[in-house]
Amino acid sequence: MEAKRKRRLKAKAHALKPVVLLGQRGLTDAVLAEIDHALRAHELIKVRVNADDHKARQDMVRIICERLNAEAVQILGHIVTLYRKNPAAT
Numbered sequence: 001m002e003a004k005r006k007r008r009l010k011a012k013a014h015a016l017k018p019v020v021l022l023g024q025r026g027l028t029d030a031v032l033a034e035i036d037h038a039l040r041a042h043e044l045i046k047v048r049v050n051a052d053d054h055k056a057r058q059d060m061v062r063i064i065c066e067r068l069n070a071e072a073v074q075i076l077g078h079i080v081t082l083y084r085k086n087p088a089a090t
Contacts, residue, residue, distance in 0.1 A: 001071055001083075009044060009073045013081045018048040026051070027060050036068050039084040044073070047080050 001009075019038045022031055038045045047064070051057045061072050061080050070084040 001073070006073055009083055010081065013044055013046060013073065016044070016046045016081075018046040018079060020045070020047045022047065022049045022051070022060065024050075027063060032064065032067060035064060035070075035082070039068060039070055039082065040086060043086050044081070044083050047082060049078050049080055051078075 019042075020031065020035050025031075035045070035047060049057045049060050051060060057075075057078065057080075061075060064070060064080075064082065065072055068082075068084065070082045073081040073083050075081075
């Protein structure tokens with residue numbers, strides 16, 4: 001993703017609240033389905049990843065992006081901003 005687009009998405013996401021929370025059970029198929037649904041509806045979302053280990057959070061974000069064909073716009077602490085273009089929205 002180009003830097004200019006990433007800056008615009010970060011600015012747009014600033015006011016968003018996390019719509020999906022990854023809890024104790026981690027990254028399940030149900031959580032992936034919920035993230036997929038939210039991305040289809042909104043294109044730009046925030047997800048709270050409640051993993052204590054930084055590497056575990058990074059791995060979860062990588063898996064989400066790979067499986068759902070999404071891009072991580074920003075990761076701040078436990079909050080990740082995800083973007084996936086919705087072709088039906090254009």
